[in-house]
Amino acid sequence: MTARQSGPGRRWGLVLAALGAGLLCGALALPVRPSTAAAAPAATRTPVMLQTPDRLKAPPTVEHPSQADTGAQVFWLNCQPCHGDQGQGLTDEWRAQYPPEDQNCWESRCHGDRPYDDGFTLPHVVPAVIGPGSLSRFASAADLHTFISAAMPFQAPGSLSADEYWALTAFLLRAHAVATPNPPLASAEQAALIGLHGPVTPPAPTPTPTPPAPPLWQRPGGPWLWLAGLGAALVAAAALLRWARGRAHGSA
């Protein structure tokens, strides 16, 4: 009895297992199609943002920030809006990252000729500060630091702390593949030794001008030479006179 029942029972079990496995494989092999029923109705969907918000985001914080890491945060907050996330300057491509209503920086109510109250007029060219050819007018970290401390951010020159300007300098050095200084930058003397585009050339020593040669009688030994010359000339003149007189006598 048990043997008769277990025979067909086991066979059915095997058939069912094979069917189940087949179905599972089939299901896995099927291309995944989004279910149309689950999709939200088109009318209620939020409009797709065209800009990539990630590029406007703060740089990631690190656990033990170096001076340049700190500078990256300061740059993001104070400089990136104008100079770009890659330091590329206010390019069309960078402006396109902003919400559409903020993309025309030079509108008359924005930063154009007639800015909004307490606003400022922005030059049409905001230069790159990172990338080939940028910062070429600054030879050393000190030159760069002096400029940004006095003139940037453009709308509020000199408004950052001393530490922040040094951090920005360290960040820009790193972005220009210049070894960041250790100990951290803190003085103009230290920064003057760091070249932005190769080693800083120390100012060439001004050649000491060679004084004009003194007149003969003022040179060492000069008076004696002079006297000797004079003596020789006198002797020669006397000899000439004598010879001339001798000839005159002879002919007479």
Ligand code: HEC
């Ligand atoms: C509101 C826009 C704006 C902001 C913000 C701004 N800048 Fe500028 N930056 C400019 C403009 C415009 C110039 C070109 C005019 C000039 O040299 O004064 C410039 C020039 C520079 C230059 C000179 C580049 C070169 O090669 O001539 C440096 C370096 C610089 N900025 C660094 C910074 C730093 C660092 C910050 C942040 C603290 C900053 N800027 C913030 C607009 C801005």
